[in-house]
Structure formats: structure tokens, C-alpha cells
Amino acid sequence: MPTSATARPTTPPTLWAARGRHVGSAAEDTVRRTLQRLKDDHVVDDFLEPPDEPAAAPASGPRTDGTPGFRIFEARWKAPGAVTVRARLILEPGSAGGQEWTLLAEAEEVWDVAWPSPATMFWPDDPDVTWDRDAATGLRLRGINTLPDDDRAVRRLLKAAGRSPWNIHVVVHEAMTPDHRGRVPLAQRLPPGLRHRVVEHRAAPQQLRVVNWALEDFGVQVPRGGAVVLPGTPAPADYAAVDFSVRTVFLDGSEPTGLLTAVTSFAALPRPLPGDAAGALDSLREDWRLLTLREELERERKLVAMYSEALEAMTRSRDLYREAAERAAEALAVYRESAGAAPAGPPPSEAPTASSLRGLTRTLDRFRASARMSRPDPAGRDATGPSTGTRAGSGTEAGTGG
Known part of the structure; x- marks a missing residue:
């Protein structure tokens, strides 16, 4: 048995979905007549054929980009218990002729199979009308x-x-x-x-x-x-x-x-x-046009709230930026004042370097060593032996005694 795709989202329990093929002609007219008849009979609350949408659904799903032959119909009705159902039918040219249709209907509550079929809201429940062909x-x-x-x-x-x-x-x-x-x-x-x-x-x-x-x-x-x-x-x-x-x-x-x-x-x-149902479901939820007056007011309120939040966020960002700029300007002014009050140091070319100081120290050490070597001994001796004066004195005294 084919393994299930765990990464694929599960069909919502509020959703009814089917795909089929209309093998006859004038599928769009058939849908319009059925919707109008059911609206006149108060079975359908309202329906709409929206203008061509600028954005296309994913390539794997039904396209809604205004390509010739593509049509969209929206309808809204009440299921038993006053549960609102919103449905979208997408017609597109079929690869094997005729027109393929994708129908998604979503209710405000979990779908009950005892409710009327959404297909009969768009197509006549007549065995002679050939809309009921399986697409596969x-x-x-x-x-x-x-x-x-x-x-x-x-x-x-x-x-x-x-x-x-x-x-x-x-x-x-x-x-x-x-x-x-x-x-x-x-x-x-x-x-x-x-x-x-x-x-x-x-x-x-x-x-x-x-x-x-x-x-x-x-x-x-x-x-x-x-x-x-x-x-x-x-x-x-x-x-x-x-x-x-x-x-x-x-x-x-x-x-x-x-x-x-x-x-x-x-x-x-x-x-x-189904993988090619994701785009149709997003279109049903996000691109829905058939709004009641109450829904339009609620939608406008949400837009106003969204714009207000965006404006408030922009204002906060502007104030923070202004405050940061003022603090930066103050810090720069303080730095310039402190730099002007400090004494000027020696030019970089005249400043002693570490290597020149070490050389001067070695020269002074040599001078000190030479001074110690040339300094006279306090006892009349130099650094190399007895004094010459002593030797001469001794000789004089010996001669005198003779």
C-alpha cells in the first residue's frame, strides 16, 4: 500500500473538497443559471463571479490568473443549524477536453455528510447534465x-x-x-x-x-x-x-x-x-470577495487597526532614531571640548622612541664604567698595582743610608 505523506497537511474537518470534469459545453452558463435559480429560491444567500485575479495559484493546482477559459464562482449559503458555508468553484480547461472543476467549501463548524452537497449548489442535480465526471x-x-x-x-x-x-x-x-x-x-x-x-x-x-x-x-x-x-x-x-x-x-x-x-x-x-488543493484552499480563505456588509466593516476595522499599529511602530522607530542622533551629537561636542582643552604634546617626529632611549642608556653605562676605572685609589694605589712614587722613595732612602 502506498505510504502516507506525513509532511503533507491534513484536510481540515470543516472542508468539503472534490474535483471533476464537465464534458459538455457552456459549463459557465450552467453554473450561472444554477446559482441564480437557487438564489431566487433562497437556497443560496448570494453568489459572485469575481473579476480575474492578478495572482496565480501554484502550478500544481488550479490557476486563477485570468488565463482564457478560467472562471471563478463564489457562493454562500446556510447549512442546517444556521451554519455559514463559503464555497469556491474554479473552472479550467481540461487536458482531455471539456472543463475541469475544483470545488472547495468550508463551513464554520465540522462538516456533516448529512448536509446538502456543495456540488448541487453550482451544478444542476440532473443526470442528463454531464458535469459529474471524475477528473482522474x-x-x-x-x-x-x-x-x-x-x-x-x-x-x-x-x-x-x-x-x-x-x-x-x-x-x-x-x-x-x-x-x-x-x-x-x-x-x-x-x-x-x-x-x-x-x-x-x-x-x-x-x-x-x-x-x-x-x-x-x-x-x-x-x-x-x-x-x-x-x-x-x-x-x-x-x-x-x-x-x-x-x-x-x-x-x-x-x-x-x-x-x-x-x-x-x-x-x-x-x-x-491533496497537493494541488493547497493553492485552492488558500485562495478560498485569503481571496474571498463575497462579503456581507458586516464582514466588510469588520475587514475595514482590521485594516485600520493594522495600519495604526504600523504607524505607531514607525513613530516609535523615528523617536528612537532621533534620540540616538541627539545623544551622538552631545557625545561628539563633549569630545571636541575635551580635546581642545588638553596640552599639546610633542610633534610625532620629535617624540623619543623606545629604541633611542635604550641606546642612550647603554652609552651612559659605558661612561660610568670608564669613570670608575680612571678614578685614583685613596691609599695612593691605582687600579693596577703599587704606586711609582713609593718605589722611588724607597730607592732614595737606600741611597742616602749608604
Whole structure:
């Protein structure tokens, strides 16, 4: 099974998100007519088609930069309990033709799957209008999708379904070919909030082996005559294949309680936010234009408070800078006054150096040594021996005596 991306943020519990494809024409007109009709019927409080936005969403997500073919619709309504819901639909040209749509709706409280589907606020709940195609596989969201006969086509289709991070994909194996009672789409039995987020794949009795072969990479298997909810990529952290595998699904017209429980339990898991949904969610929260008068006043108050804080910070910075400049000027004046009152020292060229002082000291030491050597002995002796005067005196005295 694909490992979950722990670094990816979790889808907020207040968010409803889905992606699909409109394969017909005039998708924008269809959305406008639906919104206007629901506003006239007081189902939708208000809606708006904002002008082209200058900033583009990340390249991995829906673009909203005014490129031809891109359109944005905003709508606001009340869920049961007077819970305000804000929703944004982004239309963009599809790679396989038609137009792809990304729909994010965020409520003031945790989303309840029993609430009306946001998809029906923008699209008509009419089976003949072809807006309900899964973006990853091209299959219907509100019907039964029989797997193709070719084994390689089955493998490609289920690989694409298993990698889809947006909608919920369910694979059901028919133990035997059902009659009309077993051809009731699962979506009709799901809560309203899940009907446009689930893709139901039906495998014929002889396709069990190829189906499980195609699902090996995702770590799940379909029981014979049962069903499995695919984990998606990345998988939720709490996903365990055994918890979302149903051993038996009776396709006899009875309500498939086990399968409904598995799908609703999977939808309640904390699921990683699709990587290309981050830009759309930021756009919903930060670029929202459909404001009530009260919301506009609150927004203006926040802007005034923000500007006031910025101005106060600039004023504090200016005062601190002025005070620092004044202190620096005072310190410079004191320094100049003290430098002018001090006596002038010798010019740098006349100032004695350490080496000249050492030379003068050595010369004086030599003079002192010479003076000591030339100084007369107090006893009439010089430094080298007896005095010559003594020797002469002695000789005179000897001659006289003779």
C-alpha cells in the first residue's frame, strides 16, 4: 500500500473538497443559471463571479490568473443549524477536453455528510447534465462504472483510481451478474455530502483475478462477491485494508449496510490534503470577495487597526532614531571640548622612541664604567698595582743610608 505523506497537511474537518470534469459545453452558463435559480429560491444567500485575479495559484493546482477559459464562482449559503458555508468553484480547461472543476467549501463548524452537497449548489442535480465526471478516470460520480473487458485497460484504470487523492474509489465484485435490483448506484444510498465524491467500479464475475492483480501495488484485495475502498495516494495514516474491505455485498436490492459503513468511515478519516488543493484552499480563505456588509466593516476595522499599529511602530522607530542622533551629537561636542582643552604634546617626529632611549642608556653605562676605572685609589694605589712614587722613595732612602 502506498505510504502516507506525513509532511503533507491534513484536510481540515470543516472542508468539503472534490474535483471533476464537465464534458459538455457552456459549463459557465450552467453554473450561472444554477446559482441564480437557487438564489431566487433562497437556497443560496448570494453568489459572485469575481473579476480575474492578478495572482496565480501554484502550478500544481488550479490557476486563477485570468488565463482564457478560467472562471471563478463564489457562493454562500446556510447549512442546517444556521451554519455559514463559503464555497469556491474554479473552472479550467481540461487536458482531455471539456472543463475541469475544483470545488472547495468550508463551513464554520465540522462538516456533516448529512448536509446538502456543495456540488448541487453550482451544478444542476440532473443526470442528463454531464458535469459529474471524475477528473482522474473520466468515470461518473453518480452512477455505476463497469470495468472494461481488456485486462490492460482494467489495470490502467484501477492504477489511475488508486492514485487519485481527491475522490473516493470503491471496487465492487459481482459474484454473479445482478438483475435490475442490483444495478442501483451506491451513490443513491450514500449521505448527500458523499454522493458526488464517490466513484463506484463494478467488476464482472470473471474479472476478479485481473482486478486483484491490478490492485497489488496498493496493498488491497477485493473479496469474491465483496468490495473494497481504495486508500488513495497518499493513504490516510489510519487506513487498514481489513477495515475497509467488505466480504459480501448482496446485489439484490437490499441496502449494503457493510459497504455504506466502510465508505462513510473512510470519509471520516483524517485524510492528507491533496497537493494541488493547497493553492485552492488558500485562495478560498485569503481571496474571498463575497462579503456581507458586516464582514466588510469588520475587514475595514482590521485594516485600520493594522495600519495604526504600523504607524505607531514607525513613530516609535523615528523617536528612537532621533534620540540616538541627539545623544551622538552631545557625545561628539563633549569630545571636541575635551580635546581642545588638553596640552599639546610633542610633534610625532620629535617624540623619543623606545629604541633611542635604550641606546642612550647603554652609552651612559659605558661612561660610568670608564669613570670608575680612571678614578685614583685613596691609599695612593691605582687600579693596577703599587704606586711609582713609593718605589722611588724607597730607592732614595737606600741611597742616602749608604
